[in-house]
Amino acid sequence: xxxxxxxxxxxxxxxxxxxxxxxxxxxxxxxxxxxxxxxxxxxxxxxxxxxxxxxxxxxxxxxxxxxxxxxxxxxxxxxxxxxxxxxxxxxxxxxxxxxxxxxxxxxxxxxxxxxxxxxxxxxxxxxxxxxxxxxxxxxxxxxxxxxxxxxxxxxxxxxxxxxxxxxxxxxxxxxxxxxxxxxxxxxxxxxxxxxxxxxxxxxxxxxxxxxxxxxxxxxxxxxxxxxxxxxxxxxxxxxxxxxxxxxxxxxxxxxxxxxxxxxxxxxxxxxxxxxxxxxxxxxxxxxxxxxxxxxxxxxxxxxxxxxxxxxxxxxxxxxxxxxxxxxxxxxxxxxxxxxxxxxxxxxxxxxxxxxxxxxxxxxxxxxxxxxxxxxxxxxxxxxxxxxxxxxxxxxxxxxxxxxxxxxxxxxxxxxxxxxxxxx
Amino acid sequence: xxxxxxxxxxxxxxxxxxxxxxxxxxxxxxxxxxxxxxxxxxxxxxxxxxxxxxxxxxxxxxxxxxxxxxxxxxxxxxxxxxxxxxxxxxxxxxxxxxxxxxxxxxxxxxxxxxxxxxxxxxxxxxxxxxxxxxxxxxxxxxxxxxxxxxxxxxxxxxxxxxxxxxxxxxxxxxxxxxxxxxxxxxxxxxxxxxxxxxxxxxxxxxxxxxxxxxxxxxxxxxxxxxxxxxxxxxxxxxxxxxxxxxxxxxxxxxxxxxxxxxxxxxxxxxxxxxxxxxxxxxxxxxxxxxxxxxxxxxxxxxxxxxxxxxxxxxxxxxxxxxxxxxxxxxxxxxxxxxxxxxxxxxxxxxxxxxxxxxxxxxxxxxxxxxxxxxxxxxxxxxxxxxxxxxxxxxxxxxxxxxxxxxxxxxxxxxxxxxxxxxx
Numbered sequence: 001x002x003x004x005x006x007x008x009x010x011x012x013x014x015x016x017x018x019x020x021x022x023x024x025x026x027x028x029x030x031x032x033x034x035x036x037x038x039x040x041x042x043x044x045x046x047x048x049x050x051x052x053x054x055x056x057x058x059x060x061x062x063x064x065x066x067x068x069x070x071x072x073x074x075x076x077x078x079x080x081x082x083x084x085x086x087x088x089x090x091x092x093x094x095x096x097x098x099x100x101x102x103x104x105x106x107x108x109x110x111x112x113x114x115x116x117x118x119x120x121x122x123x124x125x126x127x128x129x130x131x132x133x134x135x136x137x138x139x140x141x142x143x144x145x146x147x148x149x150x151x152x153x154x155x156x157x158x159x160x161x162x163x164x165x166x167x168x169x170x171x172x173x174x175x176x177x178x179x180x181x182x183x184x185x186x187x188x189x190x191x192x193x194x195x196x197x198x199x200x201x202x203x204x205x206x207x208x209x210x211x212x213x214x215x216x217x218x219x220x221x222x223x224x225x226x227x228x229x230x231x232x233x234x235x236x237x238x239x240x241x242x243x244x245x246x247x248x249x250x251x252x253x254x255x256x257x258x259x260x261x262x263x264x265x266x267x268x269x270x271x272x273x274x275x276x277x278x279x280x281x282x283x284x285x286x287x288x289x290x291x292x293x294x295x296x297x298x299x300x301x302x303x304x305x306x307x308x309x310x311x312x313x314x315x316x317x318x319x320x321x322x323x324x325x326x327x328x329x330x331x332x333x334x335x336x337x338x339x340x341x342x343x344x345x346x347x348x349x350x351x352x353x354x355x356x357x358x359x360x361x362x363x364x365x366x367x368x369x370x371x372x373x374x375x376x377x378x379x380x381x382x383x384x385x386x387x388x389x390x391x392x393x394x395x396x397x398x399x400x401x402x403x404x405x406x407x408x409x410x411x412x413x414x415x416x417x418x419x420x421x422x423x
Numbered sequence: 424x425x426x427x428x429x430x431x432x433x434x435x436x437x438x439x440x441x442x443x444x445x446x447x448x449x450x451x452x453x454x455x456x457x458x459x460x461x462x463x464x465x466x467x468x469x470x471x472x473x474x475x476x477x478x479x480x481x482x483x484x485x486x487x488x489x490x491x492x493x494x495x496x497x498x499x500x501x502x503x504x505x506x507x508x509x510x511x512x513x514x515x516x517x518x519x520x521x522x523x524x525x526x527x528x529x530x531x532x533x534x535x536x537x538x539x540x541x542x543x544x545x546x547x548x549x550x551x552x553x554x555x556x557x558x559x560x561x562x563x564x565x566x567x568x569x570x571x572x573x574x575x576x577x578x579x580x581x582x583x584x585x586x587x588x589x590x591x592x593x594x595x596x597x598x599x600x601x602x603x604x605x606x607x608x609x610x611x612x613x614x615x616x617x618x619x620x621x622x623x624x625x626x627x628x629x630x631x632x633x634x635x636x637x638x639x640x641x642x643x644x645x646x647x648x649x650x651x652x653x654x655x656x657x658x659x660x661x662x663x664x665x666x667x668x669x670x671x672x673x674x675x676x677x678x679x680x681x682x683x684x685x686x687x688x689x690x691x692x693x694x695x696x697x698x699x700x701x702x703x704x705x706x707x708x709x710x711x712x713x714x715x716x717x718x719x720x721x722x723x724x725x726x727x728x729x730x731x732x733x734x735x736x737x738x739x740x741x742x743x744x745x746x747x748x749x750x751x752x753x754x755x756x757x758x759x760x761x762x763x764x765x766x767x768x769x770x771x772x773x774x775x776x777x778x779x780x781x782x783x784x785x786x787x788x789x790x791x792x793x794x795x796x797x798x799x800x801x802x803x804x805x806x807x808x809x810x811x812x813x814x815x816x817x818x819x820x821x822x823x824x825x826x827x828x829x830x831x832x833x834x835x836x837x838x839x840x841x842x843x844x845x846x
Contacts, residue, residue: 003652020652022807040572040620063807092652093778095807119614119803128618135575142565149463152558154644154818156837157580157627158593160844170581172604173594174641175633179844181595188837191542191846195551197463203626204580210598218597221577229426229443229515355516376846380542384445384486384518395577414579414611421583421602423614423799 001069007041009082012072019044019084020092022123023064025103026057033057035087036079036103037068038125045083046070056089062103063123065093100124111407118414118423129258130411133251134399138202140250141223141393144243150225151196155188157181157204161373168208170218181206184392186324187377189226190353193388194380198227202395212418214407217396219416226390233326233336233352234271236389237312240340240350241269244310251402260402263309263342270306272298274315274334288320290339290346299344314338316351323363326352326389336389342401350391357381424492430464432505435495442467442507443515445546446487448526449480456480458510459502459526460491461548468506469493479512485526486546488516523547534830541837541846552681553834556674557822561625563673564646564816567666573648574619578611580604580627584796591631593641604629607815609747610800612649613776616811617803621650625818635841637830640819642839649813656749656759656775657694659812660735663763663773664692666816667733674825683825686732686765693729695721697738697757711743713762722767737761739774746786749775749812759812765824773814780804 004017021039033054035046046068048057060066070084099117100109107114107124114121121127142152158172158179170181185201192199205222225243230236245265255262278285280301281294290298290313302311315334318327328334337351354360360378364371371378399411409415414423427440444462456477458469469491471480483489493507522540523532525547530537537544544550565575581595581602593604608624615622628645648666653659668688678685701708703724704717713721713736725734738757741750751757760774777783783801787794794801822834832838837846 020809040574065807065809092810093808094780096805098806099802117802119617119800120806122615122618131576131618132574134577138575139565139569142562146562151463151555152561153554153836154627156642156839158629158642158839158844171596174844175631175841192545192836194542195545195554204577206581208598219579219581357517377542379522379540379846382519383521383543384488385516386443386488387515413576413615416579416581418598421581421597423802 005041006037006039006044007080009044009072009080009084010074013074013082014072016069016071017084018067018069020067021065023060023062023066023095025062026060028054028057035060035066035068035089037066038123043079043125044068045075045078046087046089047073047083047085048087049085053087053089060089060091061095061097063095063098063120064091065095066090067092098123111409115409115415115420116423122413126257126259129254130399130403130405131413132254133258133260133402134395134411136250136254137247137395137398137402138223140247141202141243142200143250144246145198145200145225148198148239148242150198150200150227151192153185153189153192153196153199153201154203155182155185155192155201157206160376168210170206170208181208183207184222185224186322189224189390190324190385190388191377191380193226193228194383194385197229197386200225210418214409215397215400217408217412217415217417220397220408220412221395223393223395223398224390225392226388228386228388230352230387230389232329232387233314233338233350233389236350236352236391237269237271237314237338237340240348240391241265241267247398255402258403261404262402265310266306266308269310269312269340270302270308271312271314271338272301274313274317277313288317292345295341295346296344299341302341309343310340312338312340321351323367323369324353324360326354326387340391345401347397347401348391348393350389352387352389355381355385355387428464429460429462429467430503432467432495432503432507433497436497436505437495439492439494440507441490441492443490444488446483446485446489446518448485449483451477451480458483458489458491458512460489461546466502466548468498468501469510469512470496470506470508471510472508476510476512483512483514484518484520486518486521486543487514488518489513490515521546534832538832538838538843539846545836549680549682552677553822553826553828554836555677556681556683556825557818557834559673559677560670560818560821560825561646563670564625564666565623566673567669568621568623568648571621571662571665573621573623573650574615576608576612576615576619576622576624577626578605578608578615578624580629583799591633593629593631606630607645608647609745612647612813613747613808613811614800614803616649616651617806617808620652620809623648633841637832638820638823640831640835640838640840643820643831643835644818646816646818646821647813648815649811651809651811653775653810653812655752655810656737656761656773656812659773659775659814660692660694660737660761660763663771663814664688664690670821678825681826684827685825688733689729689731692733692735692763693725693731694735694737694761695724697736697740700736711740715768718764718769719767722764725764732766734764735761736764744774746790746792747776747783749777749810763814768824770820770824771814771816773812775810775812778804778808778810
């Protein structure tokens with residue numbers, strides 16, 4: 001008998017069907033007992049009446065994998081409005097009691113227990129729903145870009161040189177010589193603009209930053225976008241707007257289960273210049289960056305003025321941006337770059353990049369860096385590159401913001417940090 | 424004036440439009456000159472008549488990025504059936520002559536030159552079309568699985584222990600202690616079957632195998648699938664069949680340009696047992712594996728008997744398969760695993776896995792391996808796992824087979840091997 005998902009039971013009332021899943025919970029009352037089976041679509045209640053079934057139920061510990069043949073009976077009180085009666089239960093996979101109580105509506109285990117037992121803890125429906133938000137976001141991200149003529153790329157994670165000066169990289173023993181783990185696909189996505197004009201990549205990036213905070217990981221999934229033939233960073237921001245709208249749309253179906261509060265994405269994301277942002281929050285006009293409290297106040301301002309959860313701050317000072325950042329025309333102290341704040345926190349960094357080889361050579365010289373190490377990458381700029389720009393979104397931070405997680409580790413399947421390399 | 428793609432020109436006959444792209448080629452005849460502009464959609468011919476335009480054309484080296492405003496005129500002899508006249512040309516990005524001749528119908532440069540100048544060489548339309556086959560395959564892969572209730576996952580690439588015994592791994596300096604680069608997401612996708620039942624991952628895998636061959640890379644993109652609640656490996660093969668059909672469908676549009684010869688995927692992929700395959704090719708019945716010549720002969724047999732470019736060999740001897748492979752019921756010398764041959768070459772390996780903790784403990788003991796190192800992974804099996812299995816496809820090999828590339832490096836954007844870490 002082919003398998004029926006628990007969510008489909010109401011469509012099979014009166015029929016004999018087989019459901020398969022995990023023993024989520026057992027409830028043994030004096031007259032009757034219930035077995036709740038969990039599968040990827042939800043929960044189903046199985047009614048167990050007689051003595052034989054009862055004895056079998058006693059032997060079925062939580063998380064045992066079972067196949068249950070039974071008759072579908074409508075019952076408004078059962079999850080989904082239908083339950084199984086007259087069951088015949090077969091064990092497909094045995095189980096010892098799980099280290100976290102998965103049947104409780106909320107997981108009460110602390111973060112270390114959740115992470116140590118990640119393969120089990122993610123089975124909790126509320127946890128699984130959080131990852132489904134991440135997976136749906138990826139679907140929405142790709143769909144929005146596919147519809148706009150972008151090409152998916154995959155760039156190498158093993159690189160011969162550090163990809164961005166100053167940042168901390170992991171070193172790999174590469175057949176006896178040193179290689180490094182890519183901190184971002186930045187240079188590669190730019191090179192590929194020279195080929196496909198509009199590209200994106202979803203892949204791991206690696207940061208050997210010894211930060212032990214709720215928002216840093218040593219490895220995370222970066223959603224990278226880069227596009228050519230732009231006028232300036234505002235064209236990049238317009239694509240970012242559409243991508244965010246596509247991601248939110250894709251998440252909508254499973255948002256409630258994951259506790260996600262979804263924002264509206266305005267037709268046009270409000271923009272404020274860095275200089276004006278400093279003035280708005282009453283900061284020193286020579287401040288090179290925004291403090292977290294500044295970001296929160298700008299976020300509140302955007303809600304007040306534009307009814308928007310999103311606001312872009314553009315024009316960041318050149319000294320705080322990477323060397324490939326395009327200056328603001330007319331005033332090279334500022335840049336054609338932006339940070340996108342979502343509910344008062346920085347979510348995305350993006351902007352226009354330099355596209356002339358001579359400008360790269362000058363920018364590196366100004367920072368006292370030799371161009372030699374960058375030559376394999378700079379060859380794209382020697383041989384014709386259009387004005388271009390892009391942005392990157394960290395998947396785990398994005399999900400954490402949507403579901404209101406207090407720690408990025410709660411939205412990463414198997415987080416890696418200063419202290420954790422397993423499971 | 425907003426940008427028009429070159430492929431859209433025929434829809435704008437008589438209108439004044441702007442195209443943007445690279446100077447692909449210049450042809451200077453006595454009476455007239457032509458500028459061929461390349462953008463992501465194709466080529467457009469620009470007619471240059473007067474002396475001023477002619478002098479400007481002389482200054483526009485190949486690969487210069489230009490914006491060309493012109494009038495669209497139908498011309499059956501022009502690429503796409505339309506050309507631009509009365510042009511006004513603006514330079515968007517300057518260029519020195521490219522290291523490979525991109526305007527020639529076929530790139531004549533040797534493989535080392537192609538790889539050294541990858542950022543430029545990929546601009547050649549025939550090269551770009553090859554990567555588009557890869558990108559389309561990824562789209563088809565995900566679509567087929569999304570439609571079948573699979574969830575996308577992202578597993579860590581930095582791991583605390585070697586993920587598969589015996590194979591060679593890259594070592595990373597992880598905050599002062601050793602970590603390893605994951606050779607496959609095998610264990611993680613299995614654990615996630617315990618959560619989502621059906622999962623897939625597209626991501627890099629790393630192999631420190633010092634093989635200098637046309638089919639080995641130190642880093643490649645693995646398309647991984649794993650699903651629970653199967654009867655045996657034949658259910659895995661059925662999903663693989665649907666995934667391959669989805670990938671081929673997605674590739675169809677751009678196949679010709681990339682020189683790809685697409686196979687038909689039969690409704691049911693023919694299967695032959697390893698034992699019978701040995702007999703078929705007249706090999707010693709004690710052979711533990713198939714030689715390349717055997718694979719080619721089995722491939723020809725499948726074409727002859729079933730008209731199929733695909734054939735699965737099932738039942739491989741246990742001693743040649745990883746410890747997590749499920750034995751064949753009734754004869755533990757064979758396994759519920761398969762290799763899928765495509766045109767006489769192994770393309771995909773898959774099969775059913777063990778799902779009981781006790782079976783893992785026994786399998787590891789039989790191979791003389793301690794279970795301790797595997798415990799973080801084995802906890803999923805202690806707490807209830809369904810019968811499951813899966814497969815993995817290497818993206819670069821897949822593309823190479825479709826387009827008939829003689830070296831996997833020709834289907835990898837930036838290949839990594841024993842000798843190459845840049846660009």
